[in-house]
Structures are given as C-alpha cells and as structure tokens.
Amino acid sequence: MHPKKRLLDDEAKRLLAELEGKELTARDRNRIPLQGMATQDPGERILNMNEVALGYTEAQVRVEAMRCLQCKTKPCVKGCPVGIDIPAFIHEAEKGDYAKAVSIIKESSLLPSVCGRVCPQELQCQMYCTVGKAKKDVEQSVSIGRIERFVADYTREHGLDEIPRVGDDSGKSVAIVGSGPASISAAADLRREGHRVVLFEALHKAGGVLVYGIPEFRLPKEIVEYELEILRKMGVEIRLNYLVGKTRTVDELFDKDGFD
Numbered sequence: 001m002h003p004k005k006r007l008l009d010d011e012a013k014r015l016l017a018e019l020e021g022k023e024l025t026a027r028d029r030n031r032i033p034l035q036g037m038a039t040q041d042p043g044e045r046i047l048n049m050n051e052v053a054l055g056y057t058e059a060q061v062r063v064e065a066m067r068c069l070q071c072k073t074k075p076c077v078k079g080c081p082v083g084i085d086i087p088a089f090i091h092e093a094e095k096g097d098y099a100k101a102v103s104i105i106k107e108s109s110l111l112p113s114v115c116g117r118v119c120p121q122e123l124q125c126q127m128y129c130t131v132g133k134a135k136k137d138v139e140q141s142v143s144i145g146r147i148e149r150f151v152a153d154y155t156r157e158h159g160l161d162e163i164p165r166v167g168d169d170s171g172k173s174v175a176i177v178g179s180g181p182a183s184i185s186a187a188a189d190l191r192r193e194g195h196r197v198v199l200f201e202a203l204h205k206a207g208g209v210l211v212y213g214i215p216e217f218r219l220p221k222e223i224v225e226y227e228l229e230i231l232r233k234m235g236v237e238i239r240l241n242y243l244v245g246k247t248r249t250v251d252e253l254f255d256k257d258g259f260d
C-alpha cells in the first residue's frame, strides 16, 4: 500500500474501532472527520501514468459512509443527473455490503467506477449535501463520489458484480450512433426494456470521450473496457470502425437493416 494511503488507513481503522456497532446520533456523525484521499506526489506522478488519486481503503469508506445523515428528503439525489438513490447505497457501504451498494447504483447508472472518478460531484450531488451545507463548505460534504468509486472497484476486483437484468424481448431494434457515456447509458436502459441494441462506433475502440478524451491517470482504460464488457454481457452489440453516414446512412439503417 502507498505510504500516504497507509497513514490515512491507520487513522480510519482507529476511528472505525471506536464507532462500529454504536448507535450513532446525527451529532456523532457530524463529528466524524472527512476522510481524505491519498494522491501520488508530483515527484512520483511525473514518472508514471498511473492514477494520481489512489482511492479509499475499506476502513476509510466505512468511516466516510458514517458521516451521512440519511436525510429523509435526500437533497443529494436532486443533484445527481441520473437520480441514484445515494443515501441507500451509502447505507450499504457503511454496513460493508459493497455488492448491494453497487446494485443500488446500477439501478440508475451502469458506470459507477467511471462516475466515481470523473463526475464533478462538488457541482452536483455533493453541492446539495446537508453536511456540507451545515458546515458552509462544499468540501466538507459527504464524499459521495469517493464512496461510489470504492464500492465499484471492490466489487469488480472481487468478482461480485452482477449483470443487470434485461427485459423480455420487445421485438424492437435500436441503433445508437457513438459509444461514449451517453450511448452506454442509453444502451443499458434500452436493454432493460427488452430492445435489441447495436452501438455504432466510428473509431477502433469503444468508449468515446472516456477513452479518447480522459487521460489514463484520471480514468484507467481497463476500467472503461470492464464497463463495456458488462454492456456486452447484457446483450448489446458494439460495432467498431463503423461510420454512420458513410459506412451506412441512417436511412439504410432503417430501410435495409431493420432498425426501428
């Protein structure tokens, strides 16, 4: 483990031993310090292309999840573009049931490893967080993105991910042009409704901006490939080197290929 991460982990383990099993009041939760995330130092990061942000440890994620007040009105959800049930998945993270946490996230988003890394949470869910508002500092909000990243990484690394269910065959075929995050999300939602889905990607790798726009040190390519593999397992077909408008026109997709 990276030495900076180990230091944070030691402190989180000490806190966890103190807090675990206690009936925590809102006041207790408010007193729990924000869990920082270790990063590579500039001197290290110029020598490699690995991720700069090193993620939480298990003790850290449990302690950070304990900071959540489980607000009845769920203000954080209003700030999430896909409406993830944030308090519900954080509650599972607090208990240590990371697979359940991910299954809750995947009801609304197929990309927790990606969103946990690259979503601007401080302008979305975390901006609405009651904890940050009470402390008048958005940086003190519950670290929703870091928790999301940890639970997604944990389930991936431990082989605990389940393939989201797909609906009964609707008999309809949908062509999606491009294979970036919007297309991936649309494809997953359409498969859940039982439609046949084909993604057409003009370039030789799928993922769009996730692959061609975000550098490796922010979002490792193997994570994008893993999420695309889940999509394939849901039955989505991905056709590469296929330029809609040239390889095939939109009219041809409708008239010759039977898309609806």
Ligand code: SF4
Residues within 6 Å of the ligand: 067, 068, 069, 070, 071, 074, 075, 076, 077, 086, 087, 128, 129, 130, 131, 142, 144
């Ligand atoms: S607003 Fe913050 S404290 Fe409240 S449920 Fe959401 S994450 Fe938890």
